[in-house]
Amino acid sequence: MGDKGTKTKEAIRREAYRLFAEKGFKAVTMTDLCERTGLSRGGLYRYYAGTEEIFSEILSEEYVIADRIEKREKAGVILEDMLSAIKSEIMDKELSLSLAIYEYANLGNQDFFADINERAKKRWIGLLEYGIETKEFRAVDTEQVADLILYYYQGLRMWSRVISFEESAAEHYVNTIKQIVLQQ
Amino acid sequence: MGDKGTKTKEAIRREAYRLFAEKGFKAVTMTDLCERTGLSRGGLYRYYAGTEEIFSEILSEEYVIADRIEKREKAGVILEDMLSAIKSEIMDKELSLSLAIYEYANLGNQDFFADINERAKKRWIGLLEYGIETKEFRAVDTEQVADLILYYYQGLRMWSRVISFEESAAEHYVNTIKQIVLQQ
DNA sequence: TTATTATGAGACAACAGTGTCGCTTTTGTC
């Protein structure tokens, strides 16, 4: 594939991302994508064999996970960073793939997400343990708190498509976690 | 519609419920329903004009909400009841419409769910205020805790389709809320 | 029993979406 081809492929993924974010997985058709990209069927199919292929490629771009916790920093600082990143994710509802992801998972791709989830959980547990060790955090049940952080986030993410959030929902999320974790 | 018709209609809804729970909203076709119910197209269309109609009827059956809090009981008792009900809901993943609901909402029916959510939130806030008043609960930020209870639940519900939960996830949910709300 | 209404079957046309194929145009290289 030449230079032009690579750019076209990127453009396809970009448009596809927006479509999936907007409509979910099942509702997006190759024909939709043709319209959005301005390509013909023949042109589009030259790059991707179908929506599943595109979506799975978008996912692997999306989930390049940094598993390792940088232990040179203080746990409290890392927590702040992660929470503020999460907060802005919650607020920009434009680009959330959440609905598409659940549909896609329900089509028989559970394992991928079970894995993602598992790793995210481990990462949080690691951070919590580290913070407890350095006495920055309270001696909470790390698994329990990790569950809270992850699933509460997922719920928020889903509902942000249904309800137009006030900023407060994201605030509440961050506050709840801080209040549970941090020493007062 | 005669007696037989009423029964058939119920049977259709029952099968449809299972299909929606299993496959989400978009993935269910009238043809699927024909197979499941054993009815022909003509027979099925005599009762329902399409999947949207069936789904919206199922929803209105599902969400008959009891908004009122029974103030004669202690808040702590009500909380226990509600949490244990939620816990069993989380565990029986068979019958969860969650995925279908998000798809359906995304098709332009946000308002219905925004309303449901609003009322559920009010109900929780009411309960929390009552408990705080009677000194059974700590003086938490009621809106913040209501958000936690609702969205954390939604997240769990969604992921229960992706991950086969150990009971612990539901336990963590209940424990987190109790620890935040109840006086130690 | 007979007439009437409710229930159900299955054929049908229309449509939306798919994936492919042969052809044209564009791009880049010698």
Add this chain to the structure above:
DNA sequence: GACAAAAGCGACACTGTTGTCTCATAATAA
């Protein structure tokens, strides 16, 4: 400029789904 490879077009056949319509059968009331 000539040529090959890459990129793109749009028609096509096919499949799955929809909603309707006519006819058959079952239930029920006179």
